[in-house]
Amino acid sequence: MKKYLLLLLSIFSLTNIKAQEPQVLQLSAEQVEALFLKQNLQLIAEHLNIDIADAAIVQAKLWDNPEISVGQINLWSTDRQREGEKEAIPPLFGSFARNTQFSVELSQLIQTAGKRGKLVKQEKISKEIAIQEFEEVFRGLKVELRKSINEIVYLQAYQKVLAQQEESLGQLTIAYQKQVAQGNIAKSELLRLQSALLELENEANDTQIDLNEQQKGLKTLLNVPPSVVIEIIDNTKTVQDPTNLSLAELLAMASEYRPDVKASRLQTQYHEKSLAYEKAQRIPDITVNANYDRYGGVWKDFVGFGVSFDIPFFNRNQGNIKAARINRDQSIHLAELQQNQAQHEVAEAFGNYALAYRFYKRVSENSLLSELDGMLTIYTKNLLNKNISMLEYIDFMDSYKTNKETLLSARKKVDTQFEELQYTVGSEIK
Template sequence: MRRSILILVNVFIFFGGFAQDTVRLSRADAETLFLKENLLLIAEKMKVSEAEALVQQAKLWPNPNITVDQINLWATRKQTGGQEVVPPLWGSFGRNRQFGAELEQLIETAGKRKKEVAVEQVGVEKAAVEFRELLRGLKLELRGRMTGLQALEEKQKNEEARLASVRKLSQAYQNQVQQGNVPRNEVARLKALELEISRELREIADASFELQAGLKQLLKLDPAQVLLITDPLEMEVSAYRLLSPDQLIDTADRPDVRQAQLEETYYHKVTELERARRAPDVTLRAQYDRNGNAMLNFVGVGASVDLPLFNRNQGNIQYAQINARKAAVMTQQQTLTAQTEIVRAYRGFKNALDFYDTLEESYDRSLDELLDLYTRNFMNRNISMLEYLDFSDTYRNSKQIRIDAKRELREQFEKLNYASGRDL
């Protein structure tokens, strides 16, 4: 009695621990978790904040500059003749002392500051589009891994059904061998098939582990947890049968195309800024000088400006113009590339859909019934070993073809999403 209780306790602990370490997520829940927890996305979002900080910095005026100089710390008797040459400013401060002060303020001309802000604002848009481009790629990886994991789960169920059937037969034939009713070689064939299916299940487990490792990293899950996708692999396709390449091209929202467009806009803004920099800036000055010239307290104002005789920023203007033209060419190239990828992805999806439509769902269900029927007939010696093994291979191949068709259809659909730059 005590031993039975201990066994029950151990079974409870094992399955309780396993259940606790298993994470079951639908595809929608996984994507929600991905958007919230993915570390690469979090880091990329910070780049937008970085670009916004540069916009804020570009809006600031240059700081004024103050200079205090020409200070004599003391005056000797020989210099003053023992008399008060210069009266103090207040109290005793400033008696017989000379000093000067100057306040400067740089004034940017030709709207340079406004144009610098415009350049940095394009940088904010570029950072936002780079985030979308990263998200687009990571979504494709996430969905591809989930699809692969779902296909492996279905394949595992099919192989487990085959294994259960073979083990049932193997056990029954082992009993018949002991009674001398069947030859040992038939049991050996069944054992070989059992080992082959067990090896395939192990390979499925290894492949599933690799997919789960990548998924858990994308979702920031504990590496020790087991992830299960609860949705079926099969997808509803009725809403996508009327898609056309022209429609997809017209409604596409590709971040990489937008990146190319923003690069062109950026260099147009830089060209405007470099042209504005041809105009020299003005520095305004206010000066105070005590006892430095004919006046005891001199207050004056002034201004300074560079004379644009030699350097009119010609090289930087030409550099920006060339890059703007180059960016325009690259925008055309990226647009053409996007259109080509959309058409190719559409063809891939359409081919996968056409093949998927040729598969009959009723045939898939009948395979399970036939497997049970063949198992019972073989057990009752109504069919031969060769017939049973032949159907076992047919069952496996037919199931795998359907799984591959469902997986291919979903993968091609996600490639179509990726190519169009939006979720269809």
């Protein structure tokens, strides 16, 4: 465990590396996923939407601010407003507000019908939707990451196959060049070997280009510097036998765990709360106020209280209530559609995985494929000893490469289809 933690610490420190020299980093699939969870920028950014939803809940709980207004202020006074030299309106204190009339009103809006509580409930569901949207992004990125890992493992293994063939052909080419120089072998046979070698080198270059593309995608997901070259350690996992899986259980898991399905159901709940809130808007809010009027009426210092509210005569929020009800009904249908799509996706992915598994099982149990490496050495020696013809050797080399590629491709497909099945289910399949 200690070695594992030290390795992860060294991985995380790579984000600060500015050197241009390529640095090879060997990681297992588990270590790649640990780094992905730690450093993927899209996940980090998406998770902030949950914090934004939390802030919206806090805002919904807040009361409206009280409002204060000052009015009816006379900025100057005339002689008629005075009684000779005696001040008509004495100052409040010192010389402040001498001969000045004004009024002050303090008001507070009070929401009725539990509007604040209904809005808070609505925002809490928005947070749950944000969580499921984060899980949906995580689900998509995780399957992309794992498919990339499978592709890199395949390309790395195929590179070794090509390198092994290149090594054999290289040895033969050197031997044949000596034989041609001595006049023992026709140049056409050497040309055939060199042509096959060039073809292999060209395919090796194309494979490296594909690997570079996969490396780019993986390093973007992991947020590591471009100078780092990631080499995946192929820890062969046990392939799940689809006969041990129940399609009915997988369908039930998708209904329970898939974040897009859960989010669609939450949308219905959100619109239910929105409808309740719009219905509450029919009941007018109340504004209570207190005011002070200085020399503005019968009394020189008047303090009064009041209440105001709308009379719901013309506008009873009919339009918004109707729209909220339609949104609620629409979300019910969309949730059902999402559920149906998820079920069909699981069934399709399960069928594809079963096909990939059967083919992989058939290929991997072929005893001849396990003997190919030994046969490559034998064929190379036989050609050097002139026990077989050049045509037989080239035909074997083509068959060797094709069968190796078929085996590696079958393994990649079964792993990829299994990840696709887990993606459609929305959960790890044990």
